[in-house]
Amino acid sequence: MNLAHYIGLLENSEKQLTEAFEYVANKHKDEVDIEQVCLKLSAWSREHHGRIMPFVEKYSEDHESEPASLKRDLFTKKRRGSLALLRDLHDLWLLTQEAQLCWIVIRQAALGLRDEDLKSCYQFCNTRTKRQAEWLLGRIKQAAPQTLLVA
Template sequence: MKGITLTLRALHHGERALEKDLLAAAARHRTEHEVHHVALDLARWSREHTARLAALAPHYDAELSGPSARPLSGVADALRAKAAEALGHRPEPGLLLLHDLRALHLAAAGNSLHWEMLAQAARAGRDDRLLDTASACHPETLRQVRWTNTMVKVLSPQILTSL
């Protein structure tokens, strides 16, 4: 049970961090509309995963907090929007975007591995509660991984060859 608890904590931390990073990337790349809007949607999924993990934790002698309050205030949003618009006219934002997508991809892949570990433990222990949660959340995490990978494939040729 201790291994499950540790993995729940690691995944909870990973989902919270991914949500925060997705929101920051959405704000930083506001002028890239697909990135901005999809990153916001994907952040919502990580937020929901965090809530589900927090609800599940007491069954494994863990105490995990629910989703945090939205970290971006209206003033911060406005400042980030202006910065994104100003940066949108220089070539360097493309490299920043690729860097952000790479980091998001690695974070989502790490979360995916934790979901897989929990699902395998749930199967081995015949733990339907844990398996149901992993089965519901892991496909969304895999979609986060696929989206970041696709965006890197689509954007990197143009960005890297235009510098």
């Protein structure tokens, strides 16, 4: 069964998302909303990670934790200036899309297995992951005009 692979992928994605939200919160402390909201969203991803762990154990097989370095690859450059915030938010949005897609795939498996606990976990976590992505997209739209047009 390949479910273990996707659960491992999701577990790793939520872990990286937790770390990335914390990174952006600390890096952009001068933007009060960024710091506060990113810390809250980091806590959500930390909780998602905790909620998926019983399923990692339940369906465990030897699996690779891919993408092991997605966060590192996205946040590679020492960004400065007004573009830094926009690019960091963009990278966070990409990470949330990875997690959201994993949740959707896991839901399909939960339906096939008739695993009510896994479906419930999906329902709770995916709703929040959507909210993470929506907040990021809104904040990106807010930051883009000034960042791109006012140098």
